[in-house]
Amino acid sequence: MKTPLAATALMLLGALPSGAGEIAVEAQVGYFDMAAQRSATALFGSSGGATFGGAVRYTFWRGAFASAGVRTFSKQGERVFLISPGAPIQKLGFPISLTLTPVMVSVGYRFRHGTLIVPYAAVGAAITSYSEKSDVAGQSFNDEGSKTGFVGAAGVEVGRGRFRFGAEAGYSSVVGAVGLGGISKVYGEDDLGGFHAIGKLIVAFGGKPKTAKP
Amino acid sequence: MRPWAAVAVASTLAAGAALLLPVRASDDAPYAGQSRPSPSRAYRAGEVIVAFRDGVDQPDMERVLRSGGATGARRSRFGPRVLAQLEPGLHVAEAVEWFSRMPGVAWAEPNGLLWVGQGASFRPNDSLYRIQWNLTQINAERTWAIQKGSPSVAVAVLDTGIAYEDYADPRTGQTFRRAPDWGETRFVPGYDFVDDDAHPNDDHGHGTHVASTIAEATNNAIGVAGLAFGCALMPVKVAAADGGATDFAMADGIDYAAGYSDGGSRPVRVINISLGGEGFSQTVTSAIDRAIASGVLVVASAGNTGGPVTFPANQPNVVAVGALDALKQKADYSSTGPELDLVAPGGDCKRDANGDGLRDCVYQQTFTEAVEAGRYDQFCYCGFAGTSMAAPHVSAAAALLFSQGFTDAVSVRTALEQTAERLGGAPAGGRNDTFGNGLVQPAAALPGLGFNVGTKK
Numbered sequence: 118m119k120t121p122l123a124a125t126a127l128m129l130l131g132a133l134p135s136g137a138g139e140i141a142v143e144a145q146v147g148y149f150d151m152a153a154q155r156s157a158t159a160l161f162g163s164s165g166g167a168t169f170g171g172a173v174r175y176t177f178w179r180g181a182f183a184s185a186g187v188r189t190f191s192k193q194g195e196r197v198f199l200i201s202p203g204a205p206i207q208k209l210g211f212p213i214s215l216t217l218t219p220v221m222v223s224v225g226y227r228f229r230h231g232t233l234i235v236p237y238a239a240v241g242a243a244i245t246s247y248s249e250k251s252d253v254a255g256q257s258f259n260d261e262g263s264k265t266g267f268v269g270a271a272g273v274e275v276g277r278g279r280f281r282f283g284a285e286a287g288y289s290s291v292v293g294a295v296g297l298g299g300i301s302k303v304y305g306e307d308d309l310g311g312f313h314a315i316g317k318l319i320v321a322f323g324g325k326p327k328t329a330k331p
Numbered sequence: 332m333r334p335w336a337a338v339a340v341a342s343t344l345a346a347g348a349a350l351l352l353p354v355r356a357s358d359d360a361p362y363a364g365q366s367r368p369s370p371s372r373a374y375r376a377g378e379v380i381v382a383f384r385d386g387v388d389q390p391d392m393e394r395v396l397r398s399g400g401a402t403g404a405r406r407s408r409f410g411p412r413v414l415a416q417l418e419p420g421l422h423v424a425e426a427v428e429w430f431s432r433m434p435g436v437a438w439a440e441p442n443g444l445l446w447v448g449q450g451a452s453f454r455p456n457d458s459l460y461r462i463q464w465n466l467t468q469i470n471a472e473r474t475w476a477i478q479k480g481s482p483s484v485a486v487a488v489l490d491t492g493i494a495y496e497d498y499a500d501p502r503t504g505q506t507f508r509r510a511p512d513w514g515e516t517r518f519v520p521g522y523d524f525v526d527d528d529a530h531p532n533d534d535h536g537h538g539t540h541v542a543s544t545i546a547e548a549t550n551n552a553i554g555v556a557g558l559a560f561g562c563a564l565m566p567v568k569v570a571a572a573d574g575g576a577t578d579f580a581m582a583d584g585i586d587y588a589a590g591y592s593d594g595g596s597r598p599v600r601v602i603n604i605s606l607g608g609e610g611f612s613q614t615v616t617s618a619i620d621r622a623i624a625s626g627v628l629v630v631a632s633a634g635n636t637g638g639p640v641t642f643p644a645n646q647p648n649v650v651a652v653g654a655l656d657a658l659k660q661k662a663d664y665s666s667t668g669p670e671l672d673l674v675a676p677g678g679d680c681k682r683d684a685n686g687d688g689l690r691d692c693v694y695q696q697t698f699t700e701a702v703e704a705g706r707y708d709q710f711c712y713c714g715f716a717g718t719s720m721a722a723p724h725v726s727a728a729a730a731l732l733f734s735q736g737f738t739d740a741v742s743v744r745t746a747l748e749q750t751a752e753r754l755g756g757a758p759a760g761g762r763n764d765t766f767g768n769g770l771v772q773p774a775a776a777l778p779g780l781g782f783n784v785g786t787k788k
Binding site: 161162193195197198199200207208209211215247249251253258260294295297298299302 | 376377421422423424425441473476477735736737738739741742745746776777778779780781782783784785
């Protein structure tokens with residue numbers, strides 16, 4: 118039973134257009150800057166920081182691909198009080214941490230597939246989990262939830278072999294998850310998304326590399 | 332008899348008692364090796380402990396500290412570590428990260444806080460604490476678990492003076508005694524604008540009672556507690572032995588308190604005025620304006636007429652405080668109106684509505700009735716009622732917020748108003764003329780705001 122299935126799969130792969138069938142695993146590291154910049158700066162001193170993650174990409178037709186990945190981003194700071202956006206920020210010394218974990222599902226297209234430098238663009242959904250943790254003398258002030266938004270990204274991949282490198286910049290928008298209380302309400306910021314710039318180490322498997330014509 | 336009721340609950344007190352310090356800093360690094368603030372610990376804002384490796388000399392230490400934005404530093408006498416004071420605006424977490432990367436630094440970490448019996452609440456062991464329904468009403472035990480007050484924050488009590496020192500007045504021959512339950516409460520030098528000298532001793536009892544609500548020694552096994560017992564007091568005598576104050580003395584007192592400087596720092600962050608009257612004074616109002624412009628919060632009693640809020644509480648930049656009884660109902664004497672900002676326990680000495688066997692006064696240390704015979708050395712834990720007793724609860728709450736790291740008086744006022752317990756059907760965030768914004772709840776104001784989590788009652 119297994120043998121005919123495997124044979125069928127191989128036949129289908131063989132029938133796919135050039136580049137199709139490639140599966141790539143990506144390790145990602147880079148920078149993320151929160152869209153809720155003022156809220157983040159008030160609590161954490163800055164809105165940006167390191168982000169880490171990974172993704173799996175499947176090229177299903179020519180350069181068209183589908184990708185699923187997850188990244189994590191966290192900040193630590195202290196609780197504050199603020200009357201209004203222009204008022205002085207009162208720092209209170211109680212630690213607070215924030216962790217964002219977006220799961221991104223996207224589709225995109227890799228242009229000039231098979232060449233040394235492959236530009237690509239992708240759009241998709243960002244399902245962002247959010248966790249705020251803070252403790253004030255034994256009382257927890259925690260919050261968590263998740264919200265779906267969109268993500269768009271563009272980048273380049275360098276290399277032809279199994280191991281490649283990539284760089285990507287993109288923007289996600291996940292509105293409505295925050296802004297209901299706390300400092301994000303004072304600033305009127307409700308977007309958990311933001312700008313990202315990441316580097317990738319890519320390991321590719323399968324597919325039919327496009328050969329350059331003489 | 333005085334205009335406010337007085338009920339003695341204890342006989343004359345013996346002076347002197349050991350103070351059990353409930354808060355102390357550890358000499359040892361509690362989590363050496365970590366370079367990031369632990370999210371489970373509270374730490375003091377604006378301070379970082381920097382531990383240097385052996386052999387790092389003083390100039391190198393100073394260079395490192397300056398590079399990280401330290402504006403001051405205190406070197407430990409017991410080890411190669413320094414407590415760095417950060418520039419205003421610098422985040423502790425970022426400073427820790429910076430210092431940790433510097434050559435010669437063994438570790439850097441926030442100046443964390445430790446509590447004896449740390450937990451969700453702090454119950455003091457003062458022998459008569461159980462009769463302080465007023466402190467229960469404003470959730471004092473939870474408040475103390477968060478903040479007990481900093482001696483660098485002072486509340487100026489503009490009143491009849493405070494029984495804060497043993498003093499024989501060579502001019503009048505009067506002998507004043509320090510009230511017994513001050514423990515280690517710090518007193519900032521004040522002034523007597525009635526007698527024009529530097530000895531603002533109480534010759535009435537009202538001021539001592541008011542000051543005791545703010546910072547009577549607490550957790551020392553005797554007497555009763557004060558809400559901001561870690562904070563300092565400044566006695567400013569503006570009212571005479573008959574309880575009357577002049578606008579001139581009041582304005583002088585406000586200017587003195589707001590302008591007082593101690594080695595460049597201004598300890599007075601709150602002025603409590605448990606006095607009031609009809610009419611208006613430009614002199615007093617101007618002094619209040621100057622105080623507020625200099626960043627001081629002015630809190631005043633709303634008045635005991637049951638009518639409109641009295642002066643100076645009725646001024647818009649003054650926090651006007653009305654009184655509640657032990658059942659969280661408006662005290663019948665408490666003035667009301669659109670100028671009313673907050674309410675706090677003021678008591679009702681005519682009845683025992685809460686059934687604890689005592690009349691529902693606010694009990695603090697003060698003089699016995701012997702004061703009426705000119706004796707300033709006989710003390711009791713006595714009960715008074717009035718908006719005079721309510722205002723110091725709010726002043727103490729404000730002092731606790733300043734101790735926690737608030738630097739802006741307008742923010743303190745807003746935080747107290749936003750987090751007050753709404754009463755009398757006022758909607759969330761709303762007010763009414765009977766209770767203002769509601770009952771002050773410092774434990775709700777102290778935690779401030781998170782990213783998406785606001786205050787919790």
